[in-house]
Amino acid sequence: MKKNIAVLRGDGVGKEVSKGAIEVLKTIGQQFGHEFHFQYGLIGGEAIDTEGTPLPQETVDVCKQSDAVLLGAVGGPKWDQNPAYLRPEKGLLQIRKALNLFANIRPVTTYNALTDISPLKQDIIEGVDFVIVRELTGGLYFGKPSGRSVDENGEETVVDTLQYKRSEMERIIYKAFEMAQTRRKKVTSVDKANVLESSRMWREVAEGISKEFPEVELEHMLVDNAAMQLIRYPKQFDVVVTENMFGDILSDEASMLTGSMGMLPSASLSSDGPSLYEPIHGSAPDIAGKNIANPIATILSAAMMLRLSFGMEKEAKAIERAVDQVISAGHRTADIQRAGKSPVQTTEIIDQIKAALIEDGAISSIMSAYA
Ligand SMILES: NC(=O)c1ccc[n+]([C@@H]2O[C@H](COP(=O)([O-])OP(=O)(O)OC[C@H]3O[C@@H](n4cnc5c(N)ncnc54)[C@H](O)[C@@H]3O)[C@@H](O)[C@H]2O)c1
Numbered sequence: 001m002k003k004n005i006a007v008l009r010g011d012g013v014g015k016e017v018s019k020g021a022i023e024v025l026k027t028i029g030q031q032f033g034h035e036f037h038f039q040y041g042l043i044g045g046e047a048i049d050t051e052g053t054p055l056p057q058e059t060v061d062v063c064k065q066s067d068a069v070l071l072g073a074v075g076g077p078k079w080d081q082n083p084a085y086l087r088p089e090k091g092l093l094q095i096r097k098a099l100n101l102f103a104n105i106r107p108v109t110t111y112n113a114l115t116d117i118s119p120l121k122q123d124i125i126e127g128v129d130f131v132i133v134r135e136l137t138g139g140l141y142f143g144k145p146s147g148r149s150v151d152e153n154g155e156e157t158v159v160d161t162l163q164y165k166r167s168e169m170e171r172i173i174y175k176a177f178e179m180a181q182t183r184r185k186k187v188t189s190v191d192k193a194n195v196l197e198s199s200r201m202w203r204e205v206a207e208g209i210s211k212e213f214p215e216v217e218l219e220h221m222l223v224d225n226a227a228m229q230l231i232r233y234p235k236q237f238d239v240v241v242t243e244n245m246f247g248d249i250l251s252d253e254a255s256m257l258t259g260s261m262g263m264l265p266s267a268s269l270s271s272d273g274p275s276l277y278e279p280i281h282g283s284a285p286d287i288a289g290k291n292i293a294n295p296i297a298t299i300l301s302a303a304m305m306l307r308l309s310f311g312m313e314k315e316a317k318a319i320e321r322a323v324d325q326v327i328s329a330g331h332r333t334a335d336i337q338r339a340g341k342s343p344v345q346t347t348e349i350i351d352q353i354k355a356a357l358i359e360d361g362a363i364s365s366i367m368s369a370y371a
Pocket residue numbers: 013017072073074075076077089092260261262278279280281282283284285286287292293294295297335
């Protein structure tokens with residue numbers, strides 16, 4: 001198969017981790033006979049510096065012409081004091097809107113080999129396997145009005161608006177039910193219905209859609225409780241669906257069940273065009289440029305791209321198996337290494353994953369499973 005992949009490397013570790021995903025995709029292409037063409041676009045801080053905007057039109061065009069988009073991460077202290085329209089993160093929100101990436105799928109799957117670095121008891125995290133379905137193009141991030149003003153007494157006032165259309169709630173909750181149908185048939189809808197009107201409508205919509213999926217169990221959970229339950233007993237979750245900002249916060253928390261922010265991939269699915277794949281983490285300025293970032297979240301995001309955008313299930317599984325092999329063999333970047341053991345560098349673990357694909361049989365074991 002021939003596929004065009006738009007690559008937005010972004011800032012900080014975004015560049016280092018996206019390199020890993022590209023190299024792994026190239027290896028998969030060679031091994032399975034696919035032609036992946038990579039076209040690069042600017043986004044975030046780098047785009048501000050060179051083009052004067054966090055999302056140049058050319059980048060949007062490259063993405064729209066692609067079959068899927070791979071993104072590293074944006075942001076960094078250099079741009080933290082910039083006005084809102086010149087923040088790297090603005091570019092990320094704009095590309096999500098421009099490509100209608102309404103559904104952000106964030107799978108949380110723990111690796112048994114990594115339970116040794118968790119402060120949680122092994123039986124709590126072993127076998128955790130759930131998905132956060134985060135609404136991505138609405139809510140507080142996009143509601144209007146938003147901004148500052150000065151009232152008649154000269155006092156500064158600020159407003160952000162949590163706004164949703166019913167149809168925006170319907171499509172994301174529907175997606176969650178569809179996914180639950182193919183999994184363990186449970187949807188946990190997370191909201192703050194004891195306070196927010198938007199959450200009360202969210203609950204209504206969830207109840208309505210659940211009637212179309214009689215075999216899927218629906219439960220409602222308040223977001224503060226959900227934050228606690230994620231740590232107390234994460235195995236209770238199958239599909240968690242929630243609005244934009246709750247999903248952002250809960251997924252960073254959930255990443256620690258897997259050991260690190262550097263382990264959690266994501267897919268941002270479009271309603272009408274190419275989808276985008278990115279790690280859930282940011283540009284990690286504290287470790288950028290040191291060759292120590294964990295590229296696995298981005299490599300697993302590439303696997304999601306193969307599965308969800310290209311229908312390449314075997315290829316996706318081969319990557320997941322290679323990652324598992326490398327971690328199980330004890331090769332770990334600093335964020336997931338045990339105290340006293342020496343970590344491997346970003347470029348080393350990328351090479352090890354590529355080697356696991358080719359030499360150590362991750363591909364051949366997948367091929368024989370499918371034979
Ligand atoms: N999707 C994105 O592009 C995205 C996501 C989150 C944050 N950001 C931006 O990134 C910048 C930094 O934000 P932050 O520090 O709050 O969040 P962050 O996710 O960049 O980092 C949080 C912590 O996790 C660690 N970490 C993150 N990714 C890692 C990896 N791959 N390997 C090892 N450790 C990793 C970092 O070192 C840091 O200690 C900000 O400008 C923020 O807006 C961008």
